Amino acid sequence: xxxxxxxxxxxxxxxxxxxxxxxxxxxxxxxxxxxxxxxxxxxxxxxxxxxxxxxxxxxxxxxxxxxxxxxxxxxxxxxxxxxxxxxxxxxxxxxxxxxxxxxxxxxxxxxxxxxxxx
Amino acid sequence: xxxxxxxxxxxxxxxxxxxxxxxxxxxxxxxxxxxxxxxxxxxxxxxxxxxxxxxxxxxxxxxxxxxxxxxxxxxxxxxxxxxxxxxxxxxxxxxxxxxxxxxxxxxxxxxxxxxxxxxxxxxxxxxxxxxxxxxxxxxxxxxxxxxxxxxxxxxxxxxxxxxxxxxxxxxxxxxxxxxxxxxxxxxxxxxxxxxxxxxxxxxxxxxxxxxxxxxxxxxxxxxxxxxxxxxxxxxxxxxxxxxxxxxxxxxxxxxxxxxxxxxxxxxxxxxxxxxxxxxxxxxxxxxxxxxxxxxxxxxxxxxxxxxxxxxxxxxxxxxxxxxxxxxxxxxxxxxxxxxxxxxxxxxxxxxxxxxxxxxxxxxxxxxxxxxxxxxxxxxxxxxxxxxxxxxxxxxxxxxxxxxxxxxxxxxxxxxxxxxxxxxxxxxxxxxxxxxxxxxxxxxxxxxxxxxxxxxxxxxxxxxxxxxxxxxxxxxxxxxxxxxxxxxxxxxxxxxxxxxxxxxxxxxxxxxxxxxxxxxxxxxxxxxxxxxxxxxxxxxxxxxxxxxxxxxxxxxxxxxxxxxxxxxxxxxxxxxxxxxxxxxxxxxxxxxxxxxxxxxxxxxxxxxxxxxxxxxxxxxxxxxxxxxxxxxxxxxxxxxxxxxxxxxxxxxxxxxxxxxxxxxxxxxxxxxxxxxxxxxxxxxxxxxxxxxxxxxxxxxxxxxxxxxxxxxxxxxx
Numbered sequence: 001x002x003x004x005x006x007x008x009x010x011x012x013x014x015x016x017x018x019x020x021x022x023x024x025x026x027x028x029x030x031x032x033x034x035x036x037x038x039x040x041x042x043x044x045x046x047x048x049x050x051x052x053x054x055x056x057x058x059x060x061x062x063x064x065x066x067x068x069x070x071x072x073x074x075x076x077x078x079x080x081x082x083x084x085x086x087x088x089x090x091x092x093x094x095x096x097x098x099x100x101x102x103x104x105x106x107x108x109x110x111x112x113x114x115x116x117x118x
Numbered sequence: 119x120x121x122x123x124x125x126x127x128x129x130x131x132x133x134x135x136x137x138x139x140x141x142x143x144x145x146x147x148x149x150x151x152x153x154x155x156x157x158x159x160x161x162x163x164x165x166x167x168x169x170x171x172x173x174x175x176x177x178x179x180x181x182x183x184x185x186x187x188x189x190x191x192x193x194x195x196x197x198x199x200x201x202x203x204x205x206x207x208x209x210x211x212x213x214x215x216x217x218x219x220x221x222x223x224x225x226x227x228x229x230x231x232x233x234x235x236x237x238x239x240x241x242x243x244x245x246x247x248x249x250x251x252x253x254x255x256x257x258x259x260x261x262x263x264x265x266x267x268x269x270x271x272x273x274x275x276x277x278x279x280x281x282x283x284x285x286x287x288x289x290x291x292x293x294x295x296x297x298x299x300x301x302x303x304x305x306x307x308x309x310x311x312x313x314x315x316x317x318x319x320x321x322x323x324x325x326x327x328x329x330x331x332x333x334x335x336x337x338x339x340x341x342x343x344x345x346x347x348x349x350x351x352x353x354x355x356x357x358x359x360x361x362x363x364x365x366x367x368x369x370x371x372x373x374x375x376x377x378x379x380x381x382x383x384x385x386x387x388x389x390x391x392x393x394x395x396x397x398x399x400x401x402x403x404x405x406x407x408x409x410x411x412x413x414x415x416x417x418x419x420x421x422x423x424x425x426x427x428x429x430x431x432x433x434x435x436x437x438x439x440x441x442x443x444x445x446x447x448x449x450x451x452x453x454x455x456x457x458x459x460x461x462x463x464x465x466x467x468x469x470x471x472x473x474x475x476x477x478x479x480x481x482x483x484x485x486x487x488x489x490x491x492x493x494x495x496x497x498x499x500x501x502x503x504x505x506x507x508x509x510x511x512x513x514x515x516x517x518x519x520x521x522x523x524x525x526x527x528x529x530x531x532x533x534x535x536x537x538x539x540x541x542x543x544x545x546x547x548x549x550x551x552x553x554x555x556x557x558x559x560x561x562x563x564x565x566x567x568x569x570x571x572x573x574x575x576x577x578x579x580x581x582x583x584x585x586x587x588x589x590x591x592x593x594x595x596x597x598x599x600x601x602x603x604x605x606x607x608x609x610x611x612x613x614x615x616x617x618x619x620x621x622x623x624x625x626x627x628x629x630x631x632x633x634x635x636x637x638x639x640x641x642x643x644x645x646x647x648x649x650x651x652x653x654x655x656x657x658x659x660x661x662x663x664x665x666x667x668x669x670x671x672x673x674x675x676x677x678x679x680x681x682x683x684x685x686x687x688x689x690x691x692x693x694x695x696x697x698x699x700x701x702x703x704x705x706x707x708x709x710x711x712x713x714x715x716x717x718x719x720x721x722x723x724x725x726x727x728x729x730x731x732x733x734x735x736x737x738x739x740x741x742x743x744x745x746x747x748x749x750x751x752x753x754x755x756x757x758x759x760x761x762x763x764x765x766x767x768x769x770x771x772x773x774x775x776x777x778x779x780x781x782x783x784x785x786x787x788x789x790x791x792x793x794x795x796x797x798x799x800x801x802x803x804x805x806x807x808x809x810x811x812x813x814x815x816x817x818x819x820x821x822x823x824x825x826x827x828x829x830x831x832x833x834x
Contacts (some may be wrong), residue, residue, distance in 0.1 A: 022722055022725075024718070024721050024722065024750060024754065025718040025721055025754045025757060025758065026718035026719050026721055026722065027718075055725065055746070055747075055750070057747050057750045057751055057754065057800070057803065058751055058754070058799040058800040058802075058803055059754065061799055062799065087743060090743075090744070091747060091803060094802070094803060094806045094807070095799050095802065095803070
């Protein structure tokens, strides 16, 4: 596998977690843990940038839902960034992620969404 | 008899300074110079005589040449009234006018020709009145006569006589040239014929030398050639046995029974025995039956024999003889040709014998076969040096290192011969030992170098060692002064695996060896070779490598085919050549079977392999992606649920049936019912992405079988 599948940066009071490559059973748990511990209490929320993810299965879906639940308990928001035509959108549709977690096309739009009124 | 002698004095009226005459002379000379340079003798005589006739205003001009064997002058060319006379009129030396000119080697002028003066009746018949003749001289030797004549009484002036003599000198020179040329041409023809014969002979022994195995077919074909060269009916080669005292017939033509009967002739006895004993050619023009021990020669009716010894460094190793069914003699040339043939054949036989020992050792030290490794197809080949009695210690090796890792080694010992072969054996064993410990290539080569530099008799070798992961297709390699391996893809240009410059094993103190990495694609071929494949006398290493890359250009060949073609095309080298090709197996579009450790790390390689198979099976991208996710989910289940033995495995089997992909994922664990809110998503995805999902569980394990029509909606 090429490089680290995760990089995290703060942007406008938000933690932007950028995922890359394949997310499956072999790395989903580790990634979830790393993101969870990287979110300060005062952050408005987390943007999960999935633009460069080429594969994501139920482990990845589990990661999203799990993260969402944990953030929800802390009054923090999770927003996904997923450009049009992404390969993984089919899986996210099938498990109806959008009913629970909002999806935006760009990181900027996702951060805006984090700050938006509920 | 009215006669004027030309020697020393004026011939008739002198008109030395006459400009017209001088210019005519120049004209004549310029023609002769040109003629000498460009014309054949006949053309030259034709031009000269025609020109002389008009310049000197005479009615006949003729050249007669001396036939030294008969002492006669023979008419060679004529213009004017003698023209119609057939060539070949003969005049005895000393007789008649021309005969006198030749015999006395001086110009003679007959102002009024009398019948008694001439032998050639045509001159009288035609009414020749005056004649002037000059000798054709080559280095003061008379080779013929040039004469001119008139039908009216005529006096030739001094300058005209000089002109004639000048023309005669030119003609003599031209004739001498032509004769020299002819002689030279004949000599050359003989030399060429000889060279051709030798070449014929050489071509057959070259074949022998390149084969390095003196089989009977080869010997017989050489005898065929020898018979052809010497126009003989039978031929045989007898070799001294290991004791060196008995000749045994090894090959024969026309007298094949000799071989069948395994005829043995003691040294010194009979025809063949005498040749070997005396180490010189023997000719029997009329076979004296008492001299020939071999009854077969009698039975066959052989009348004449020529035999020569087969010598190596002056010592006889055997005898070769040819025979004729009719009595004949053998010329000196034929005897020496036979000796030449024997010399080459003896060399070939000797070289083959010497080579055999080292080559047998070399071959014994090379792997007798390559291991069968799933997912890899391999072939290797070794050719000993084509025209060197010494083998070069090239070697290769393939090692199974476990977990799908394969070690591939190629090496070339710098020295030659038996010692090189033995050193190669040591290196090969040492490399195996280090490699099997699991060392990375650079570490293996470093240890090999230390070992070699610790040896009492220092040798050097170039080595390439690579570890190929047959599952991930990742390659780690290291070169010690060895030419770079070549990666040949199914499509596109082959590429050399570059590495930092490095010293051969055993060459320098503390060499630096570094590992390099490369990623291969499915169906790529990795080619390792020794420099004999790329180094040739007539081109640079770069050119040799370019030629190799070009020759290896994608043809989708299997290793065996590739190696044999490359060795055939490029391996004709003075050096040993070894080549080893390892091809990553392609994908069978009909089916795929994978067996992987039940660990999360297996999921990604499983999907990669399955993805390749789906592409090969012709599944559209989107369909393939859906199938990959479903397979990934099933496999993830198998991994999560694996229990029992530490190294549990799971299997994925895929095939295409009736336009559908059918996938089976099996494990030896127990299917667990999904629990909790999130646990059912894997199964949900499988059911959504595939047309049909079945789960079978029993005590042995769980099998998930899924089906998906390719291009949904079309397969019903």
